[in-house]
Amino acid sequence: MQDFVAAGALGALVGGAELASRYRDRPSALLGVASAWLYVLLNAAASSGVLWVVHVFGWRFGTASADQAAALQVLVSGLAALALFRSSLFTVRVGDQEVGVGPNLILAMLLGVADRGVDRMRAKDRSQQVTRVMRGVRFDKARVALPAFCLALLQNLPEQEQRDLAAAVEALGTSEMTDTQKSYALGLLLINIVGPEVLQSAVGALAEEISEPAPQAARTLPQSRTGTDSITA
Structure with a gap:
């Protein structure tokens, strides 16, 4: 037995x-x-x-x-x-x-049934993770730097997967999606390879180079008091 x-x-x-x-x-x-x-x-x-x-x-x-x-x-x-x-x-x-x-x-x-089951279970979670991590990231700025940085963080990724990723990113670049849609799609491609934690770390490290500048808050200057105020004795 x-x-x-x-x-x-x-x-x-x-x-x-x-x-x-x-x-x-x-x-x-x-x-x-x-x-x-x-x-x-x-x-x-x-x-x-x-x-x-x-x-x-x-x-x-x-x-x-x-x-x-x-x-x-x-x-x-x-x-x-x-x-x-x-x-x-x-x-x-x-x-x-x-x-x-x-x-x-x-x-x-x-395997097909398992794939569909996992995909359905993780779809909402993956959507929330990608939109949170990639919010504000410009695809035209990140399409080269972010994948290269993520791949450099991994030491044993097969070359075939690297070529597949490069081809998928190139296809995104020629698509008719908006920059935001391309950015989220890029995040999904990378999260499949490196995971959400590594992607978030990479985006944080390259934030100044690949993200849109944060809008500056309008500063309100204090109004000077006019001479209409009377000085009472």
């Missing part, structure tokens, strides 16, 4: 790590999405099922020691969800695309 628990836990860890990689700015948002839990449990069940098959056929993977065989069986079964849910039995052409039919189709469906 312990072997099945260990294999299931390893499979659940694999599924959870994959989901967390899709929502790197806030992985904790997955805790409130039922479809995310279902995906993790499905990975755990698949790993336990593979371990059952391994025990039925007595696969020892070439090891003579019973302890080594048990550990290797758990390890192989726990990681089997990676291969199982990404395999397709055959492909069919739908329009101009080839769609794989098999366990990977279940994976894609569950």
